[in-house]
Amino acid sequence: MNDEVSERDDDAPVQEARLWQGNGWTARVIKNEDDDGWAVAMYKDGESEPALVGPWTMGRDKKNPKPLDINAFHTLVKTASEVIRRHEQQLHAQLHKSTVVSTEQGELKVTLDIVPDEDNPYAVLTAIDEMGEQVAQVRVEPSFKLSPSSAMAWVEKDFRAPR
Numbered sequence: 001m002n003d004e005v006s007e008r009d010d011d012a013p014v015q016e017a018r019l020w021q022g023n024g025w026t027a028r029v030i031k032n033e034d035d036d037g038w039a040v041a042m043y044k045d046g047e048s049e050p051a052l053v054g055p056w057t058m059g060r061d062k063k064n065p066k067p068l069d070i071n072a073f074h075t076l077v078k079t080a081s082e083v084i085r086r087h088e089q090q091l092h093a094q095l096h097k098s099t100v101v102s103t104e105q106g107e108l109k110v111t112l113d114i115v116p117d118e119d120n121p122y123a124v125l126t127a128i129d130e131m132g133e134q135v136a137q138v139r140v141e142p143s144f145k146l147s148p149s150s151a152m153a154w155v156e157k158d159f160r161a162p163r
Helices: 068-097 148-156
Strands: 019-022 025-031 039-043 052-054 096-103 106-115 122-128 134-140
Touching: 025 068, 039 068, 052 068, 068 096, 068 106, 096 148, 106 148, 122 148
Parallel strands: none
Antiparallel strands: 019 025, 025 039, 039 052, 096 106, 106 122, 122 134
């Protein structure tokens, strides 16, 4: 018997008709639950939920899915990476806001950074002058609404924490 029986290298990429792994991603062709067709789910390594699920092409026999290939896999990785990037940008925009207010001393950039801690969420309100120096910083409720008027009110109250 041959001692070199297909011992697969655990780091070797999987490249099968319905499962393809590499570049930190796994593409898995699955039965589409909504109809008789097929779908492909893209998983980022270490994640239990797919980053992307989309329709997948039928093969020539009109029953089975078209096999995955290198070009399709690269396109899927690119698309799934873009979905994650957009999600991260959206989350960042929700958690970090800023506005600029004019004072007698010059313009101040006021930022609100929300810390979405599961047990004790909070936000930090910070004022930064034109030289990039922090003028003030206070902890506020994560529900604080930053606007030019709320920022100006905070400045006018000598940077005391809003209530």
